[in-house]
Amino acid sequence: MxxxxxxxxxxxxxxxxxxxxxxxxxxxxxxxxxxxxIHIVPAANKLSEIRKELGKLYSFQWIIFTSTNGVANFFYWLNELHLSFQASDYKFAVIGKATGEALVQQGIQPNFTSESTDSVEFATQLQQILGNESQNILVPTGNLASNNLEKVLGKQHQMNYLVVYKTETxxxxxxxxxxxxxxxxxxxxxxxxxxxxxxxxxxxxxxxxxxxxxxxxxxxxxxxxxxxxxxxxxxxxxxxxxxxxxxxxxxxxxxxx
CATH class of the missing domain: 3.40.50.10090 (Rossmann fold)
Structure with missing residues (x-):
């Protein structure tokens, strides 16, 4: 038993x-x-920002997902706004196994998966992969997310945080x-x-x-x-x-x- x-x-x-x-x-x-x-809902109050950022996806080299909610709501908004998306045009980094699995369910294999969910540790590891050339990075996230990635990656790369979902009580x-x-x-x-x-x-x-x-x-x-x-x-x-x-x-x- x-x-x-x-x-x-x-x-x-x-x-x-x-x-x-x-x-x-x-x-x-x-x-x-x-x-x-709590419950998670798409950030409809951020529609104008979402439409603007997703409308220029072509400008990003990397997309970072920090949670399964980020993955789910990123693709929710792509579908909701009827936007085309060619995954092969980007590289993907995810924090944690569960987030990686959520991305795989969307038919995308992450280029980098951090086993650790510590965002600073993740960013430090990813920086080694990104190298010295500045990258334009999109981070689909939630309204309560921290900006810990900025502490490491923001020194050399253009970080773009897009709130795609919000946590409500x-x-x-x-x-x-x-x-x-x-x-x-x-x-x-x-x-x-x-x-x-x-x-x-x-x-x-x-x-x-x-x-x-x-x-x-x-x-x-x-x-x-x-x-x-x-x-x-x-x-x-x-x-x-x-x-x-x-x-x-x-x-x-x-x-x-």
């Missing part, structure tokens, strides 16, 4: 990621409750699951992004002492956001990958049962 059998997990991420967690955890006997605190919160959290009737709460952490704190503080929750952070960036709120995650996978997280979490429970 899996060490995850009978466990109750609460997923605070957007519904698409929750479905992945259910697919991975439910066959092992775990219960996954969907409690989305969910308007409706499941009252039954909220009550479960307040009663600590769960095993772990999953946090996959800093925005989910911020939304959680805004909802539950001061109803509960958020520092006491039992939680998982998908990676270093999310962990940092949690620690800033006084939350120490009980578990952080070695790499920010859902499949690996479930595998390591299973070992964690097996070794700590």
């Amino acid at each position: 899996s060490g995850l059998h009978g466990k109750t997990f609460i997923a605070t991420c957007a519904e698409d990621k929750t479905q992945v967690l259910k697919r991975l955890l439910e066959p092992k006997g775990a219960r996954v409750l969907s409690f989305p605190l 969910s308007a409706a919160i499941d009252k039954a699951i909220s009550a479960q959290i307040e009663a600590a009737a769960y095993d772990l709460i999953f946090f996959l992004s800093p925005s989910a952490v911020n939304a959680f704190v805004s909802i539950f503080q001061p109803k509960i002492a958020v520092s006491t929750i039992q939680s998982v952070a998908i990676g270093k960036v999310t962990r940092k956001a949690m620690e800033q709120e006084g939350i120490e995650p009980k578990f952080v996978p070695s790499l920010p990958n859902l499949e690996l997280m479930v595998e390591e979490l299973e070992h964690y429970y097996k070794n700590n049962s």
Whole structure:
């Protein structure tokens, strides 16, 4: 029997990621409750900028994707605006395995994939590939994204950040699951992004002492956001990958049962 059998997990991420967690955890006997605190939507408020930048794609040599949401919404806008796109005209760099897989699903093989999701580490590695000649680079991103790439790549290359999606806080919160959290009737709460952490704190503080929750952070960036709120995650996978997280979490429970 899996060490995850009978466990109750609460997923605070957007519904698409929750479905992945259910697919991975439910066959092992775990219960996954969907409690989305955020959702991702195309950045319709940025339509004029999107139309302008995507209309001059020919001017870019590289396209950098920092997340699966960036990939999905970049292609959403290409289709929405009926723009032609010849992938062979560009080179692609992605942060993380999941982002690379999302690009492959679009029929494009990345030219560079960083296993690390640390943006500065990614940028440092990519700089070695880009070399000394200045490149014009497009970065489809979200409204809450950091500009850490700029610190490394902006010194030598023309960086163009295009907001193609935005993160919004969910308007409706499941009252039954909220009550479960307040009663600590769960095993772990999953946090996959800093925005989910911020939304959680805004909802539950001061109803509960958020520092006491039992939680998982998908990676270093999310962990940092949690620690800033006084939350120490009980578990952080070695790499920010859902499949690996479930595998390591299973070992964690097996070794700590």
